[in-house]
Each structure stands twice: as C-alpha cells, then as structure tokens.
Amino acid sequence: MRTTQRTPRVHGGMQLLSTVACWFLAACAGADVPTTSSPAQAEFLGSSGRPSPVRSLRLEYRDLARRAPDFAGVFFDSTGHLTINFASANVDTLAVREVMTWLERYRGPGPDLSTPRLRRVDFAYSTLDQYYGPLLGAIASMPFLTSSRIDDVRAQIVITISTTEEEPTIRGAAGALGIPQAALHVEHAPPARSDATLDDRVRPVYGGLRIAKPGGGECSLGFNGYHAVGGQPDPSQPPVFMTAGHCAGPGAQWGQNTYSVANHIGTTIHEAPVFFPPACPYSQGCQDADVLVVEYASGVSQGYGVVYKTNLGSLTITGTQGVSGDVYGALTGETVRKVGQTTGTTSGTITATCVDVPPRPEPGGTTPGTLCAQAANYGSGSGDSGGPVFIPYNPSNPYSTPRTVGIHFAQQGSTRYFSPMSQIWAAQDGLFYW
Amino acid sequence: MCRPHAFWAVALFGTLASCGGVVEPQAPSAVRITTAKPTYGPGDTVVVTLENISQDRVLYNACSAFLERWQILGWGEVMWAAGDQPCNDNVDALEAGATVGTWFPIPSTLAPGMYRYRFTGITNTDARLLPERERLSNTFSIQ
16 A cells, blocks of 8 residues: 655745735736846736736736735645645634635645644745745845745745855845845855866765765665645754665764765664565565664764765766755656766656556665655766755746755666655654754 | 577687687686576566676665666677666675675576676776676676
C-alpha cells in the first residue's frame, strides 16, 4: 500500500505577478497602488491587456484577496494540515468560505480541505502585494539581490541578499516607500568563493557540495532546512540539511569536503523509515523517499534555501542561487536541474512521475525500494547522490521560479531518479522544514 | 556444453591474445577486479570482487559498470552491467588492502563470447577517475 502523497505546499508557487494585478485591483477595487511597469508583466497579459485565460496563481490570489480582504495566504504545513493566514483577529466566516470555495475550484475537493487551521498574521496579502511591486522596482538592479518573494507562510515580503552588510540598504529602500519593517524579512545568502569547486572545502555550506563520512563514503549535500514545529521553521534549534538516505547509516558523521575534525559539519539525526510487506511490494523493504537529515554542528556557516551555482557540466562555483520557499515539485515534461559534486550542474526534463524504484544492491546489503520517485534525463555520476533537484530562477517566469523539486539518488541507463519533496515530507512526517 | 559459435569466439579470442592482439589491459596497480569464475552461462549471476591493492584509499561505486564484449576489432559496450536494476549514485570508500563484492545478472539473451566489466566510478580521494586499466575486470566467457 502506497503512502498517500501529500499535497504540495503552494506558498512559493503563488508568487506570481505584482504590479499588473495591482492595476487590476485598482481598477476593480479602487486600491491606491503604484503604476510602474516592467517587461516581466507583459507575459501575463494578452494583447487585449486582460488577464490570460490561464490564470497565474498570483492573479488567483489577488482575486481572492479582493473577495476576502484579510486573506494573507494559504498553504499546507509540513504535517499536511491546511492553514489559512488572515490579517485579522476576527475572521469573517464568509471570508473563510471564499477561500475554501476557491481551493476546491483550484485544486479539487479533498479530505485535506475539511478542517482548515486559521492563523493570525500581521499583513494581508493585498497589503504585501501593494508593497512588493514598488520595493522590487527599487531594489531589482542591486547586485547583491539573490531572490525575492511574497512568502505566504511568513506573510511577509522575503528578500534574499548575498551580503548581510546590505540589509540596511534593503530596509532603507522599504522605509523610503513607507513599507513597515515588520512586513519585510531579509535573508542572507553570501556569494561563493569564485575559484572554488563543488569538490573543495567551501564555506558557507550550501546545496551541491561534496560531503563525506569518516570512512570515506561520499555524496552531495541537498537542501539546507530547519527543524519544524507545528509546520513552521524553528530557528531556535540547530539547522539541518538533507542528502540521500543510502549515503549513510544512523548517527553517521559528516564532513565537507572530506571528513576530518576540521571539516566536520554535522551528524545524521533522521532517516526515512523502512517498512515491509504488505505495505511494501518488495521483501527488502520500502521507503517513501531516499533521504536522510543531518543536523549541523554549531558554528558551521550555512544558509537556508541556497544552492551553489555552476555552469552546466562544470564543478567550478560561479555564485549562489536561491531555491527556497517555492516547494511545489515538477510535472512530466518540465525542465529541472541537479547540482552534485561529480557532474556539477546538469539539466534535463522529467520523464515520468511516481515511479516505484526497486531495491538496489550496495556493498554489504541492499537499499530499500524507493516509492513514488520521479524520473528525469539530466546527467549524474557516482557521488551525486543527495544533490538538490530544482527548477532554477527563470527571468521570464519570475514569480513561480525557483522551485525546490527533490533529492537525487540513483541512475539506470540514461534515466535518473530523485525523491520529490512530497515524498520527502511523507518520509519525514513534518519534522523538518525545507 | 559449449555451443559452436561460443567455441569459435573463445578460440578466436585465444588466438588473438596469443598473437599479441590488444585484448588484455596492462595489469592494474591500484584495484584488482576479478570475477568469481572464468565462465558463466546466460541467466547466471556474476560475482565480482574489487580489491584495493594500492597503498591509498580509493572511492568506488560498485554498481556503476558497463559489460563489454570482445568484438574482434576491440571491446564494445553491450549493456549497463546492472541491466534493468537502478544504481545508487553514492560513492563508497575502499581502504588499502580491503576487498568488496558486488554482483551483476547476465541476461538470458546475451550472445556467447568473451566479456569484461568496465567500472565507471572508481576514483582516488581527489575524485579523479582512475586510469581505465584500473577499472577493468578480468575477461570471462559466457557460453
């Protein structure tokens, strides 16, 4: 029996158009919004200037916010629980009904929609949306800007920058626009050493780097994350990272790049549970995902939602890329990238979804079967296991990219396999936030 | 029982080898890769041992290998050694003097002849691929 696949969180995927729909809102609701434009806006509108029949999630959100003004975001938390943010202590039941009606129309009805959890936040989506366009216009050309979004889990505008020194610049730009500082969250994603490769000892520790155990076994670092409490990241606990589960056993120590006391970065604290027939078709057992979680040792420089950037087929680090907060997954035909210590950055398309990958031989044993993996045709080599799979930032689609997609674990001929985020959440039972 | 075409394949291989044809690689100095038996039949499982005969740790993936067949003019790839079975993409360490075993299935459809395995993921600790001669198994026959 396959574990039910959890509905993907959608908070990052809902970051779509800003200013154009502000116009839309202004026209419909009389909102006082800026009227700046950018090339990115054009693709969301047809030649008539009206929204495309295929509506972006951002347009859906804006429409929803017009009908439910205190609406501030909706997402499934790490435990799979539907959560709706409202910027009001007294939520109108009609507003909740509007959101639920929209959800049923947008993604279809389901039992997971039956008991939404309401969460009070400080800023409504429509408010953040009004702030976001002008702020992005003010900071878009700043070289230290890594990514930006309206985060509907945090219910804040999240700006990722490459150096902490520039946070005052961002906050100053927001202040000049009259944007409350509480509406803004600035994340730090430092640039990489320009001459380093994914195989080298590199700090900060981000996705794609070479990691090794004391015995010498090696894999690639996937995504950095947090422990989760109630579906929310808990920064009070040590940060964590993910890699492929077959890379190590329980309690394994990890170093970056090779293992030594000086290179020690953390200890394995969680592995995907193994279950057996009749819940699994293979006598050797199954896992929902081929992943494990490592808790960082104190003092290791790292950062949430960042993957090292290289040119295609290259190991040389050219920078960083933000891949945070946009957990959605990928469908057959979509193009994804993988970063790993052996083959660097490779690109390919999803060729199949929900593939049950049978147990694989390994020295001294067998890796359990991996359920509902995704297949793709990007390149990989030995040592790339654990590497992050994602959809990179696309300038022509700035509000629905980048997206976290999964963790690479195996190959078979020209086919590559990764565990998608939905399976990873199932395997981790909401204990971690990615 | 040896089928006629298998006999000729083995005989030709032996002839070429004895005539100095380039069929056997230079002896390895880092990793010795040997099959448990010199001869297998279709449908058998080949047990392969990797032995680190160097003084240094090497890194390997025991699953990532191609099965090659001697085709008179040289060795040619026949199939991914693991066949339809996926391979994990991790790397394990093999300490100096240590050995590790792995296995590969032989499809029942495989033509008789001389074969060997070429591993694709054996490196030194700096992640540099070892020379090909260090990643080749002994030759063995399938009859």
